[in-house]
Amino acid sequence: MHVSVVGSGYIGTTIAAWFAELGHTVTNVDIDEDVVAAVNDGEAPIHEPGLDELMAAYGGDTLVATTDYDEVADSDVTFLALPTPSNDDGSIDLSAMKAAARSLGEVIAEKDGDHLVVVKSTVIPGTTAETIAPIIEDASGKTVGEDFRIAMNPEFLREGFALDDFKDPDKIVIGAEDERAVETLNRVYEPLVEAAAGDPAIVETGIREAEMIKYANNAFLATKVSLINELGNICKEYGVDAYEVADAIALDHRIDEHFLRSGLGWGGSCFPKDVAAIRAAAREREYDPVLLDATVEVNDRQPERLLDLLDDHTDVAGERVAVMGLAFKPGTDDIRYTRAVPVIEGLLERDAEVVAYDPVATENMREQYPDLTYADSAAEALEGASAALFVTDWDEFGALDAEFEAMADPVVIDGRRIVEPRDGIEYDGLTW
Numbered sequence: 001m002h003v004s005v006v007g008s009g010y011i012g013t014t015i016a017a018w019f020a021e022l023g024h025t026v027t028n029v030d031i032d033e034d035v036v037a038a039v040n041d042g043e044a045p046i047h048e049p050g051l052d053e054l055m056a057a058y059g060g061d062t063l064v065a066t067t068d069y070d071e072v073a074d075s076d077v078t079f080l081a082l083p084t085p086s087n088d089d090g091s092i093d094l095s096a097m098k099a100a101a102r103s104l105g106e107v108i109a110e111k112d113g114d115h116l117v118v119v120k121s122t123v124i125p126g127t128t129a130e131t132i133a134p135i136i137e138d139a140s141g142k143t144v145g146e147d148f149r150i151a152m153n154p155e156f157l158r159e160g161f162a163l164d165d166f167k168d169p170d171k172i173v174i175g176a177e178d179e180r181a182v183e184t185l186n187r188v189y190e191p192l193v194e195a196a197a198g199d200p201a202i203v204e205t206g207i208r209e210a211e212m213i214k215y216a217n218n219a220f221l222a223t224k225v226s227l228i229n230e231l232g233n234i235c236k237e238y239g240v241d242a243y244e245v246a247d248a249i250a251l252d253h254r255i256d257e258h259f260l261r262s263g264l265g266w267g268g269s270c271f272p273k274d275v276a277a278i279r280a281a282a283r284e285r286e287y288d289p290v291l292l293d294a295t296v297e298v299n300d301r302q303p304e305r306l307l308d309l310l311d312d313h314t315d316v317a318g319e320r321v322a323v324m325g326l327a328f329k330p331g332t333d334d335i336r337y338t339r340a341v342p343v344i345e346g347l348l349e350r351d352a353e354v355v356a357y358d359p360v361a362t363e364n365m366r367e368q369y370p371d372l373t374y375a376d377s378a379a380e381a382l383e384g385a386s387a388a389l390f391v392t393d394w395d396e397f398g399a400l401d402a403e404f405e406a407m408a409d410p411v412v413i414d415g416r417r418i419v420e421p422r423d424g425i426e427y428d429g430l431t432w
């Protein structure tokens with residue numbers, strides 16, 4: 001099939017590359033000319049394990065990027081993989097979605113055959129049918145359900161595991177109100193389902209349900225992490241090993257082992273904005289989401305707890321302090337809502353001299369904090385530091401050993417239980 005994907009960020013690039021791998025012809029539209037050039041040169045515009053190889057194989061060949069929306073006319077189906085970031089009140093900013101819907105509508109106006117538009121972005125229930133479809137109708141002069149179709153197909157992949165998650169999903173959620181849309185989406189995913197190592201469930205549901213399933217998924221997982229963080233905090237107060245407790249409760253299949261790692265809490269491009277959006281949506285309908293409010297409150301406190309631990313061990317005013325890890329989690333260069341930011345802010349408030357290190361996210365952080373000192377290696381960051389705060393659980397941090405000897409004062413405060421306590425360092429951790 002010929003598939004088009006509008007937006008070539010973390011989601012758009014991943015799904016475009018994998019659709020090409022599955023044998024579809026793919027047109028990728030993005031407003032960013034650098035992104036378009038990268039794709040056509042066979043280069044990944046984002047850091048994601050395994051993506052470079054797929055881009056090298058298909059970019060500029062069966063996966064072609066463009067800034068010109070007209071080129072989606074030849075495709076059978078268009079996925080909208082555009083950002084839906086937070087407004088100040090937590091609600092989602094639909095400006096990119098609306099702009100893309102208008103441009104797409106203008107293309108559909110000129111198209112003779114049927115066309116399926118699929119909202120891949122995370123949007124509040126009602127958005128696809130009540131905001132996106134009417135814009136396309138208005139711009140095209142055509143009618144949804146008659147001249148073109150619309151569906152909602154949320155994405156559940158994780159950054160850092162994007163390709164693996166996309167090619168072998170637990171579920172594919174197809175939200176649609178018309179049979180032809182469901183059929184077309186099933187055809188798009190057929191080669192993926194056939195190639196998947198597991199047996200992905202296909203959930204055919206309504207558009208509003210599909211929209212809500214995505215928020216429910218993320219709100220549940222974020223709350224699970226906040227719950228284990230609350231329990232981990234109580235464990236710490238009583239000198240109980242929080243990970244032993246987590247591993248034991250995980251043996252109850254009703255709880256399960258995933259998302260039970262307590263520590264600095266959740267960041268990233270999805271949990272913070274999606275929990276904010278669903279809380280704002282609840283409030284708009286005058287429902288008070290007390291549990292989700294608490295989910296955020298627990299999460300916001302974890303960086304403060306890390307800094308409090310630091311204060312228990314040393315006064316960092318005027319001292320060099322290493323911040324180890326800037327990405328919101330390992331395996332990605334994404335720093336959106338990273339826990340490193342409140343940690344760095346807290347250190348700057350304490351007049352510390354911050355030296356930051358991350359294996360892949362340094363350049364992204366440098367744009368936001370150009371005045372910090374950035375080290376090229378973990379060893380360089382630790383050298384001469386009076387304390388080190390571990391923010392991201394990169395594997396390479398777990399392998400550090402002799403590097404700690406170069407610290408001026410080996411105070412190690414671990415937000416992710418990535419460093420093994422040992423002789424020669426003054427260790428403390430959020431959950432140990």
Ligand SMILES: NC(=O)c1ccc[n+]([C@@H]2O[C@H](COP(=O)([O-])OP(=O)(O)OC[C@H]3O[C@@H](n4cnc5c(N)ncnc54)[C@H](O)[C@@H]3O)[C@@H](O)[C@H]2O)c1
Pocket residue numbers: 006007008009010011012029030031032035081082083084096097099100120121122123155156157158159269270
């Ligand atoms: N990042 C994830 O892991 C993830 C996972 C599941 C769902 N989602 C959802 O997917 C959506 C996209 O997220 P993302 O992280 O890929 O975003 P992103 O910011 O990484 O990428 C968005 C891309 O869209 C482009 N763009 C912006 N406006 C455009 C327009 N009018 N026309 C064409 N291109 C335009 C930008 O240049 C950028 O390349 C969001 O709703 C997000 O919540 C993201």
Ligand SMILES: O=c1ccn([C@@H]2O[C@H](COP(=O)(O)OP(=O)(O)O[C@H]3O[C@H](CO)[C@@H](O)[C@H](O)[C@H]3O)[C@@H](O)[C@H]2O)c(=O)[nH]1
Pocket residue numbers: 122155156157158159160218221225258259260261262263264265266267268269270271274328329
């Ligand atoms: O036991 C855990 C698991 C995760 N985290 C933190 O939670 C955050 C989110 O992690 P993860 O879910 O792995 O990353 P994302 O790439 O943000 O993926 C989430 O958000 C995506 C965007 O919506 C969804 O598609 C995915 O299903 C959902 O897992 C990170 O800061 C992690 O450090 C913990 O603190 N403890």
